[in-house]
Amino acid sequence: MFLAGVYLQFIFRWNNVFINILWLMIMVTAATITVLRSTNLNIRKLFLSIFCSFLITVIAVLVYFNWVVIGLEVIFDSRYVIVIGGMLLGNSLRGSIVGLNSIYQQLKKSESCYLYCLAGGATKFEALMPYLQDSLKFALMPTIASMATIGLVHLPGMMTGQILGGSNPMVAVKYQITIMIAIFTVTSLNVVLTFLFSIYASFNRYGVIKKGIWKNH
Template identity: 35%
Template sequence: MQDIIEIGWGQLALFSLILLIPVGIDRAFKLGLLAESAVSIARMIVQLALVGLYLEFLFELNSVWVNLAWLAVMLVVGSRAISRKAKLRSWRVSVPVFCGLSLGVLPLVGLMLFGLLQPSPWHHAQYLIPLAGMLLGNSLSANIVALQHLFGAFEQRELEYHGALSLGASPGYACFPFVQAAMRQSFAPILASMSATGLVTLPGMMTGQILGGTSPLLAIKYQLVIMLAIFVMLFVSVAVCLSLSVRSLLNDSGRLLVQRDA
């Protein structure tokens, strides 16, 4: 295997000139996304630089309490990002999202650390933080899609919902088809991705390990573990999030207590 090839800062700066391509596309199609894109890219650069420096410190310190505190921060920030992107800025949404992420990621990370990888110590930041980060990162979009479709159904199928209530259905039963449709929509991307993995796409973790000099077969094993964990994480987090959201967002008469931001 070839040694890791170093990327210089100058080379990285030159490579970033490819961003001129989406700038040209934005102007040609008059999308109006330049400002938002610039802010997103700037935030990504700053956040990755700071996280890179912090992770070096975190790996060196390797404190169980600091690692667990960082995991808690990841859960809080992730849940807030989901509710914000879904345009649902309310604790009635943020709490179910946080519960869904926690019940999805904590048992899976625990299983991988204690039952599969067994690093020493078990809370080693080199394993705990990246594993939790990959699971949480891949669950964000699914939860956003689920919440958007759930609230979209309340708006677009309002007559159907109120008709079921008028016939004596409970609020949970009346909106159950909305929950089903939201779950199917949120799971569609991961199902499509898994069916194409290996033939059409090489996942990021596997590619990164191979570029880092890891044996392709070992990289495949790690990728299989991550993909299976992500699949389970999505099902658990979305199911818990939607189930708790329905309980939190509807009163006894079936009225929706939270509206999406304009």
């Protein structure tokens, strides 16, 4: 944390758009590696798929949040890109791990059922749809549970920081609601995009999952 404070001082002082975007990509890279290691999936085969899904969803939501919600003139301002981007990545990380792990573990355990659906005439997407639906449900459960208990069980970081900084509690609540919606959006979009992008790396042309997808398979 001390080192984080040191390098953030320099990044905030420079506030260069290219450096800010580069740092965001480093954050996305770290998140991607964390997800793959936590799900025991092959990093070399799935890194690009998950990296692209994280990058697309975070940048899309970040641009909307900074431009439309906050109304920044410089969308990639370092204080907002790194802080808000870090909140989106950090809070969606658990959901992404749960969602991705759910898809591939279910496929690993019930591969025969998946192949049976293919043999029965289902397309690859039709056979995979139940796995995607279950993974989305599992991925979003922590975020939904957290959203349901805000203000009653706990006060989230952004809301607490704003209140301690002297902001009106209602203003802090509005920002926190916006952040929770953004986290929910990033998590759900990331699971779907990861699923779609990884299909090409995970399955052969016959729709059969490749054995090298798992590290220890």
